[in-house]
Amino acid sequence: MVVILNSFLDESYFPAHDLTGFSLKQLVRYLQKTHDYYLNHQIPYIQELIDRLCSGRQPENPGLKVVNKFFAAYCRELKEHISREEKVTFPYVLDIESRFNHPENAGSGSPDYTIYHYESEHDNVEEKLYDQKNIMIKYLPQPFDFDLVKRIIAELYWLEKDLNEHARIEDKIMIPKVRMMEAALRLHRN
Template sequence: MKSVFDPTVETREVVMKCPRAGDLLKNYRIDYVRNGSQPIGEAIKEQNLNSGDVMNELNILYEKNKDHQRGMTKWEKQKVNALIQYIIDAHHSYLYMVLPKLQDMITNIFNKYVGTHPELSHVHYLFSILKIELEQHILIEEELIFPKILAYEKKPTLNALIDIKEFVDDLKREHEHIGQFLKDLRELTNDYKAPEDACDTYRLAYVKLDELESDLFQHLHLENNVLFPRVIG
């Protein structure tokens, strides 16, 4: 049987064909959002992983899930307005809900443990900035850029396209920045491993931060690798 993925396939292609591979790549620290055009073989090498083993794992995952995936929405084939609505409903709504809760939890554990776990002061600082950036970012998408894209879909003009391209470049830069925050938070928290003496809130905060990272990876992947190329090529 021929394998669906070989080492030359771009990382974003892997996740588009097999959405479940997103979590696997995340666990291997392979960034399919910011480095979506990187060949998977190269990304595996960079992480000092065994190429044969990881390629095998990806191909098995694809085979196991391909029937299920057939029933899943292939966003690259859907209308742009449906994709935008999905991003807002699934990912932006999640952020509106989870960011304030996480802020409370992180402030709480920062106050309680900063004496014994001083890295929490940096975690608190980084998360607070990330929260502000994300809230502004999704608001600008919803209020300004998504409406421009929807208007362009209805009436495409060269001027509108040039305008959208500039905004999309800004959004991509912000995605880079968000990705860097996530990387720093993961390092600071020792891969979101709560220490032995952590209370339930501390543990839950790290679980929720890990979930936030997974959701943001899927969210930014849909924008960078599916939505934006659909609109600006």
């Protein structure tokens, strides 16, 4: 897990020599816990702040409706993204690791899905948070609760930063390790 922490703290860190030092099972468990945190803590908290802002002085303000609607759409997209990882990608990653660790099962498994499929469909949900912050700045008319808006923007910033780190861990650690295991399993089959 030190590799994950180092990757989280240093964007330029690429632990090529350490990739075999931890299990994908541990990595998936960590990623699942972050998913749980996003869906059950961070997103509801931000939504609560946005709801508080929308129910304040100007509940019928069209700018507030845009902010709320955009965040609701973002939440749906994030939930779909996480669901796809939890239902398809993570089980595949765990299966690859299991087959890699037990070469007698190397020929089993689905050849229809590879980590390449995950890479090609992996969208950057964190980029939309940048848009959310800009929409808030652009569409919120005066007067509004400046402290509350500042808190929402700060929470969006931290969620965006955390999601960027989450994606880097997937891209720099999980994907290369799965690719290496897929290649070894292909060699073993042939």
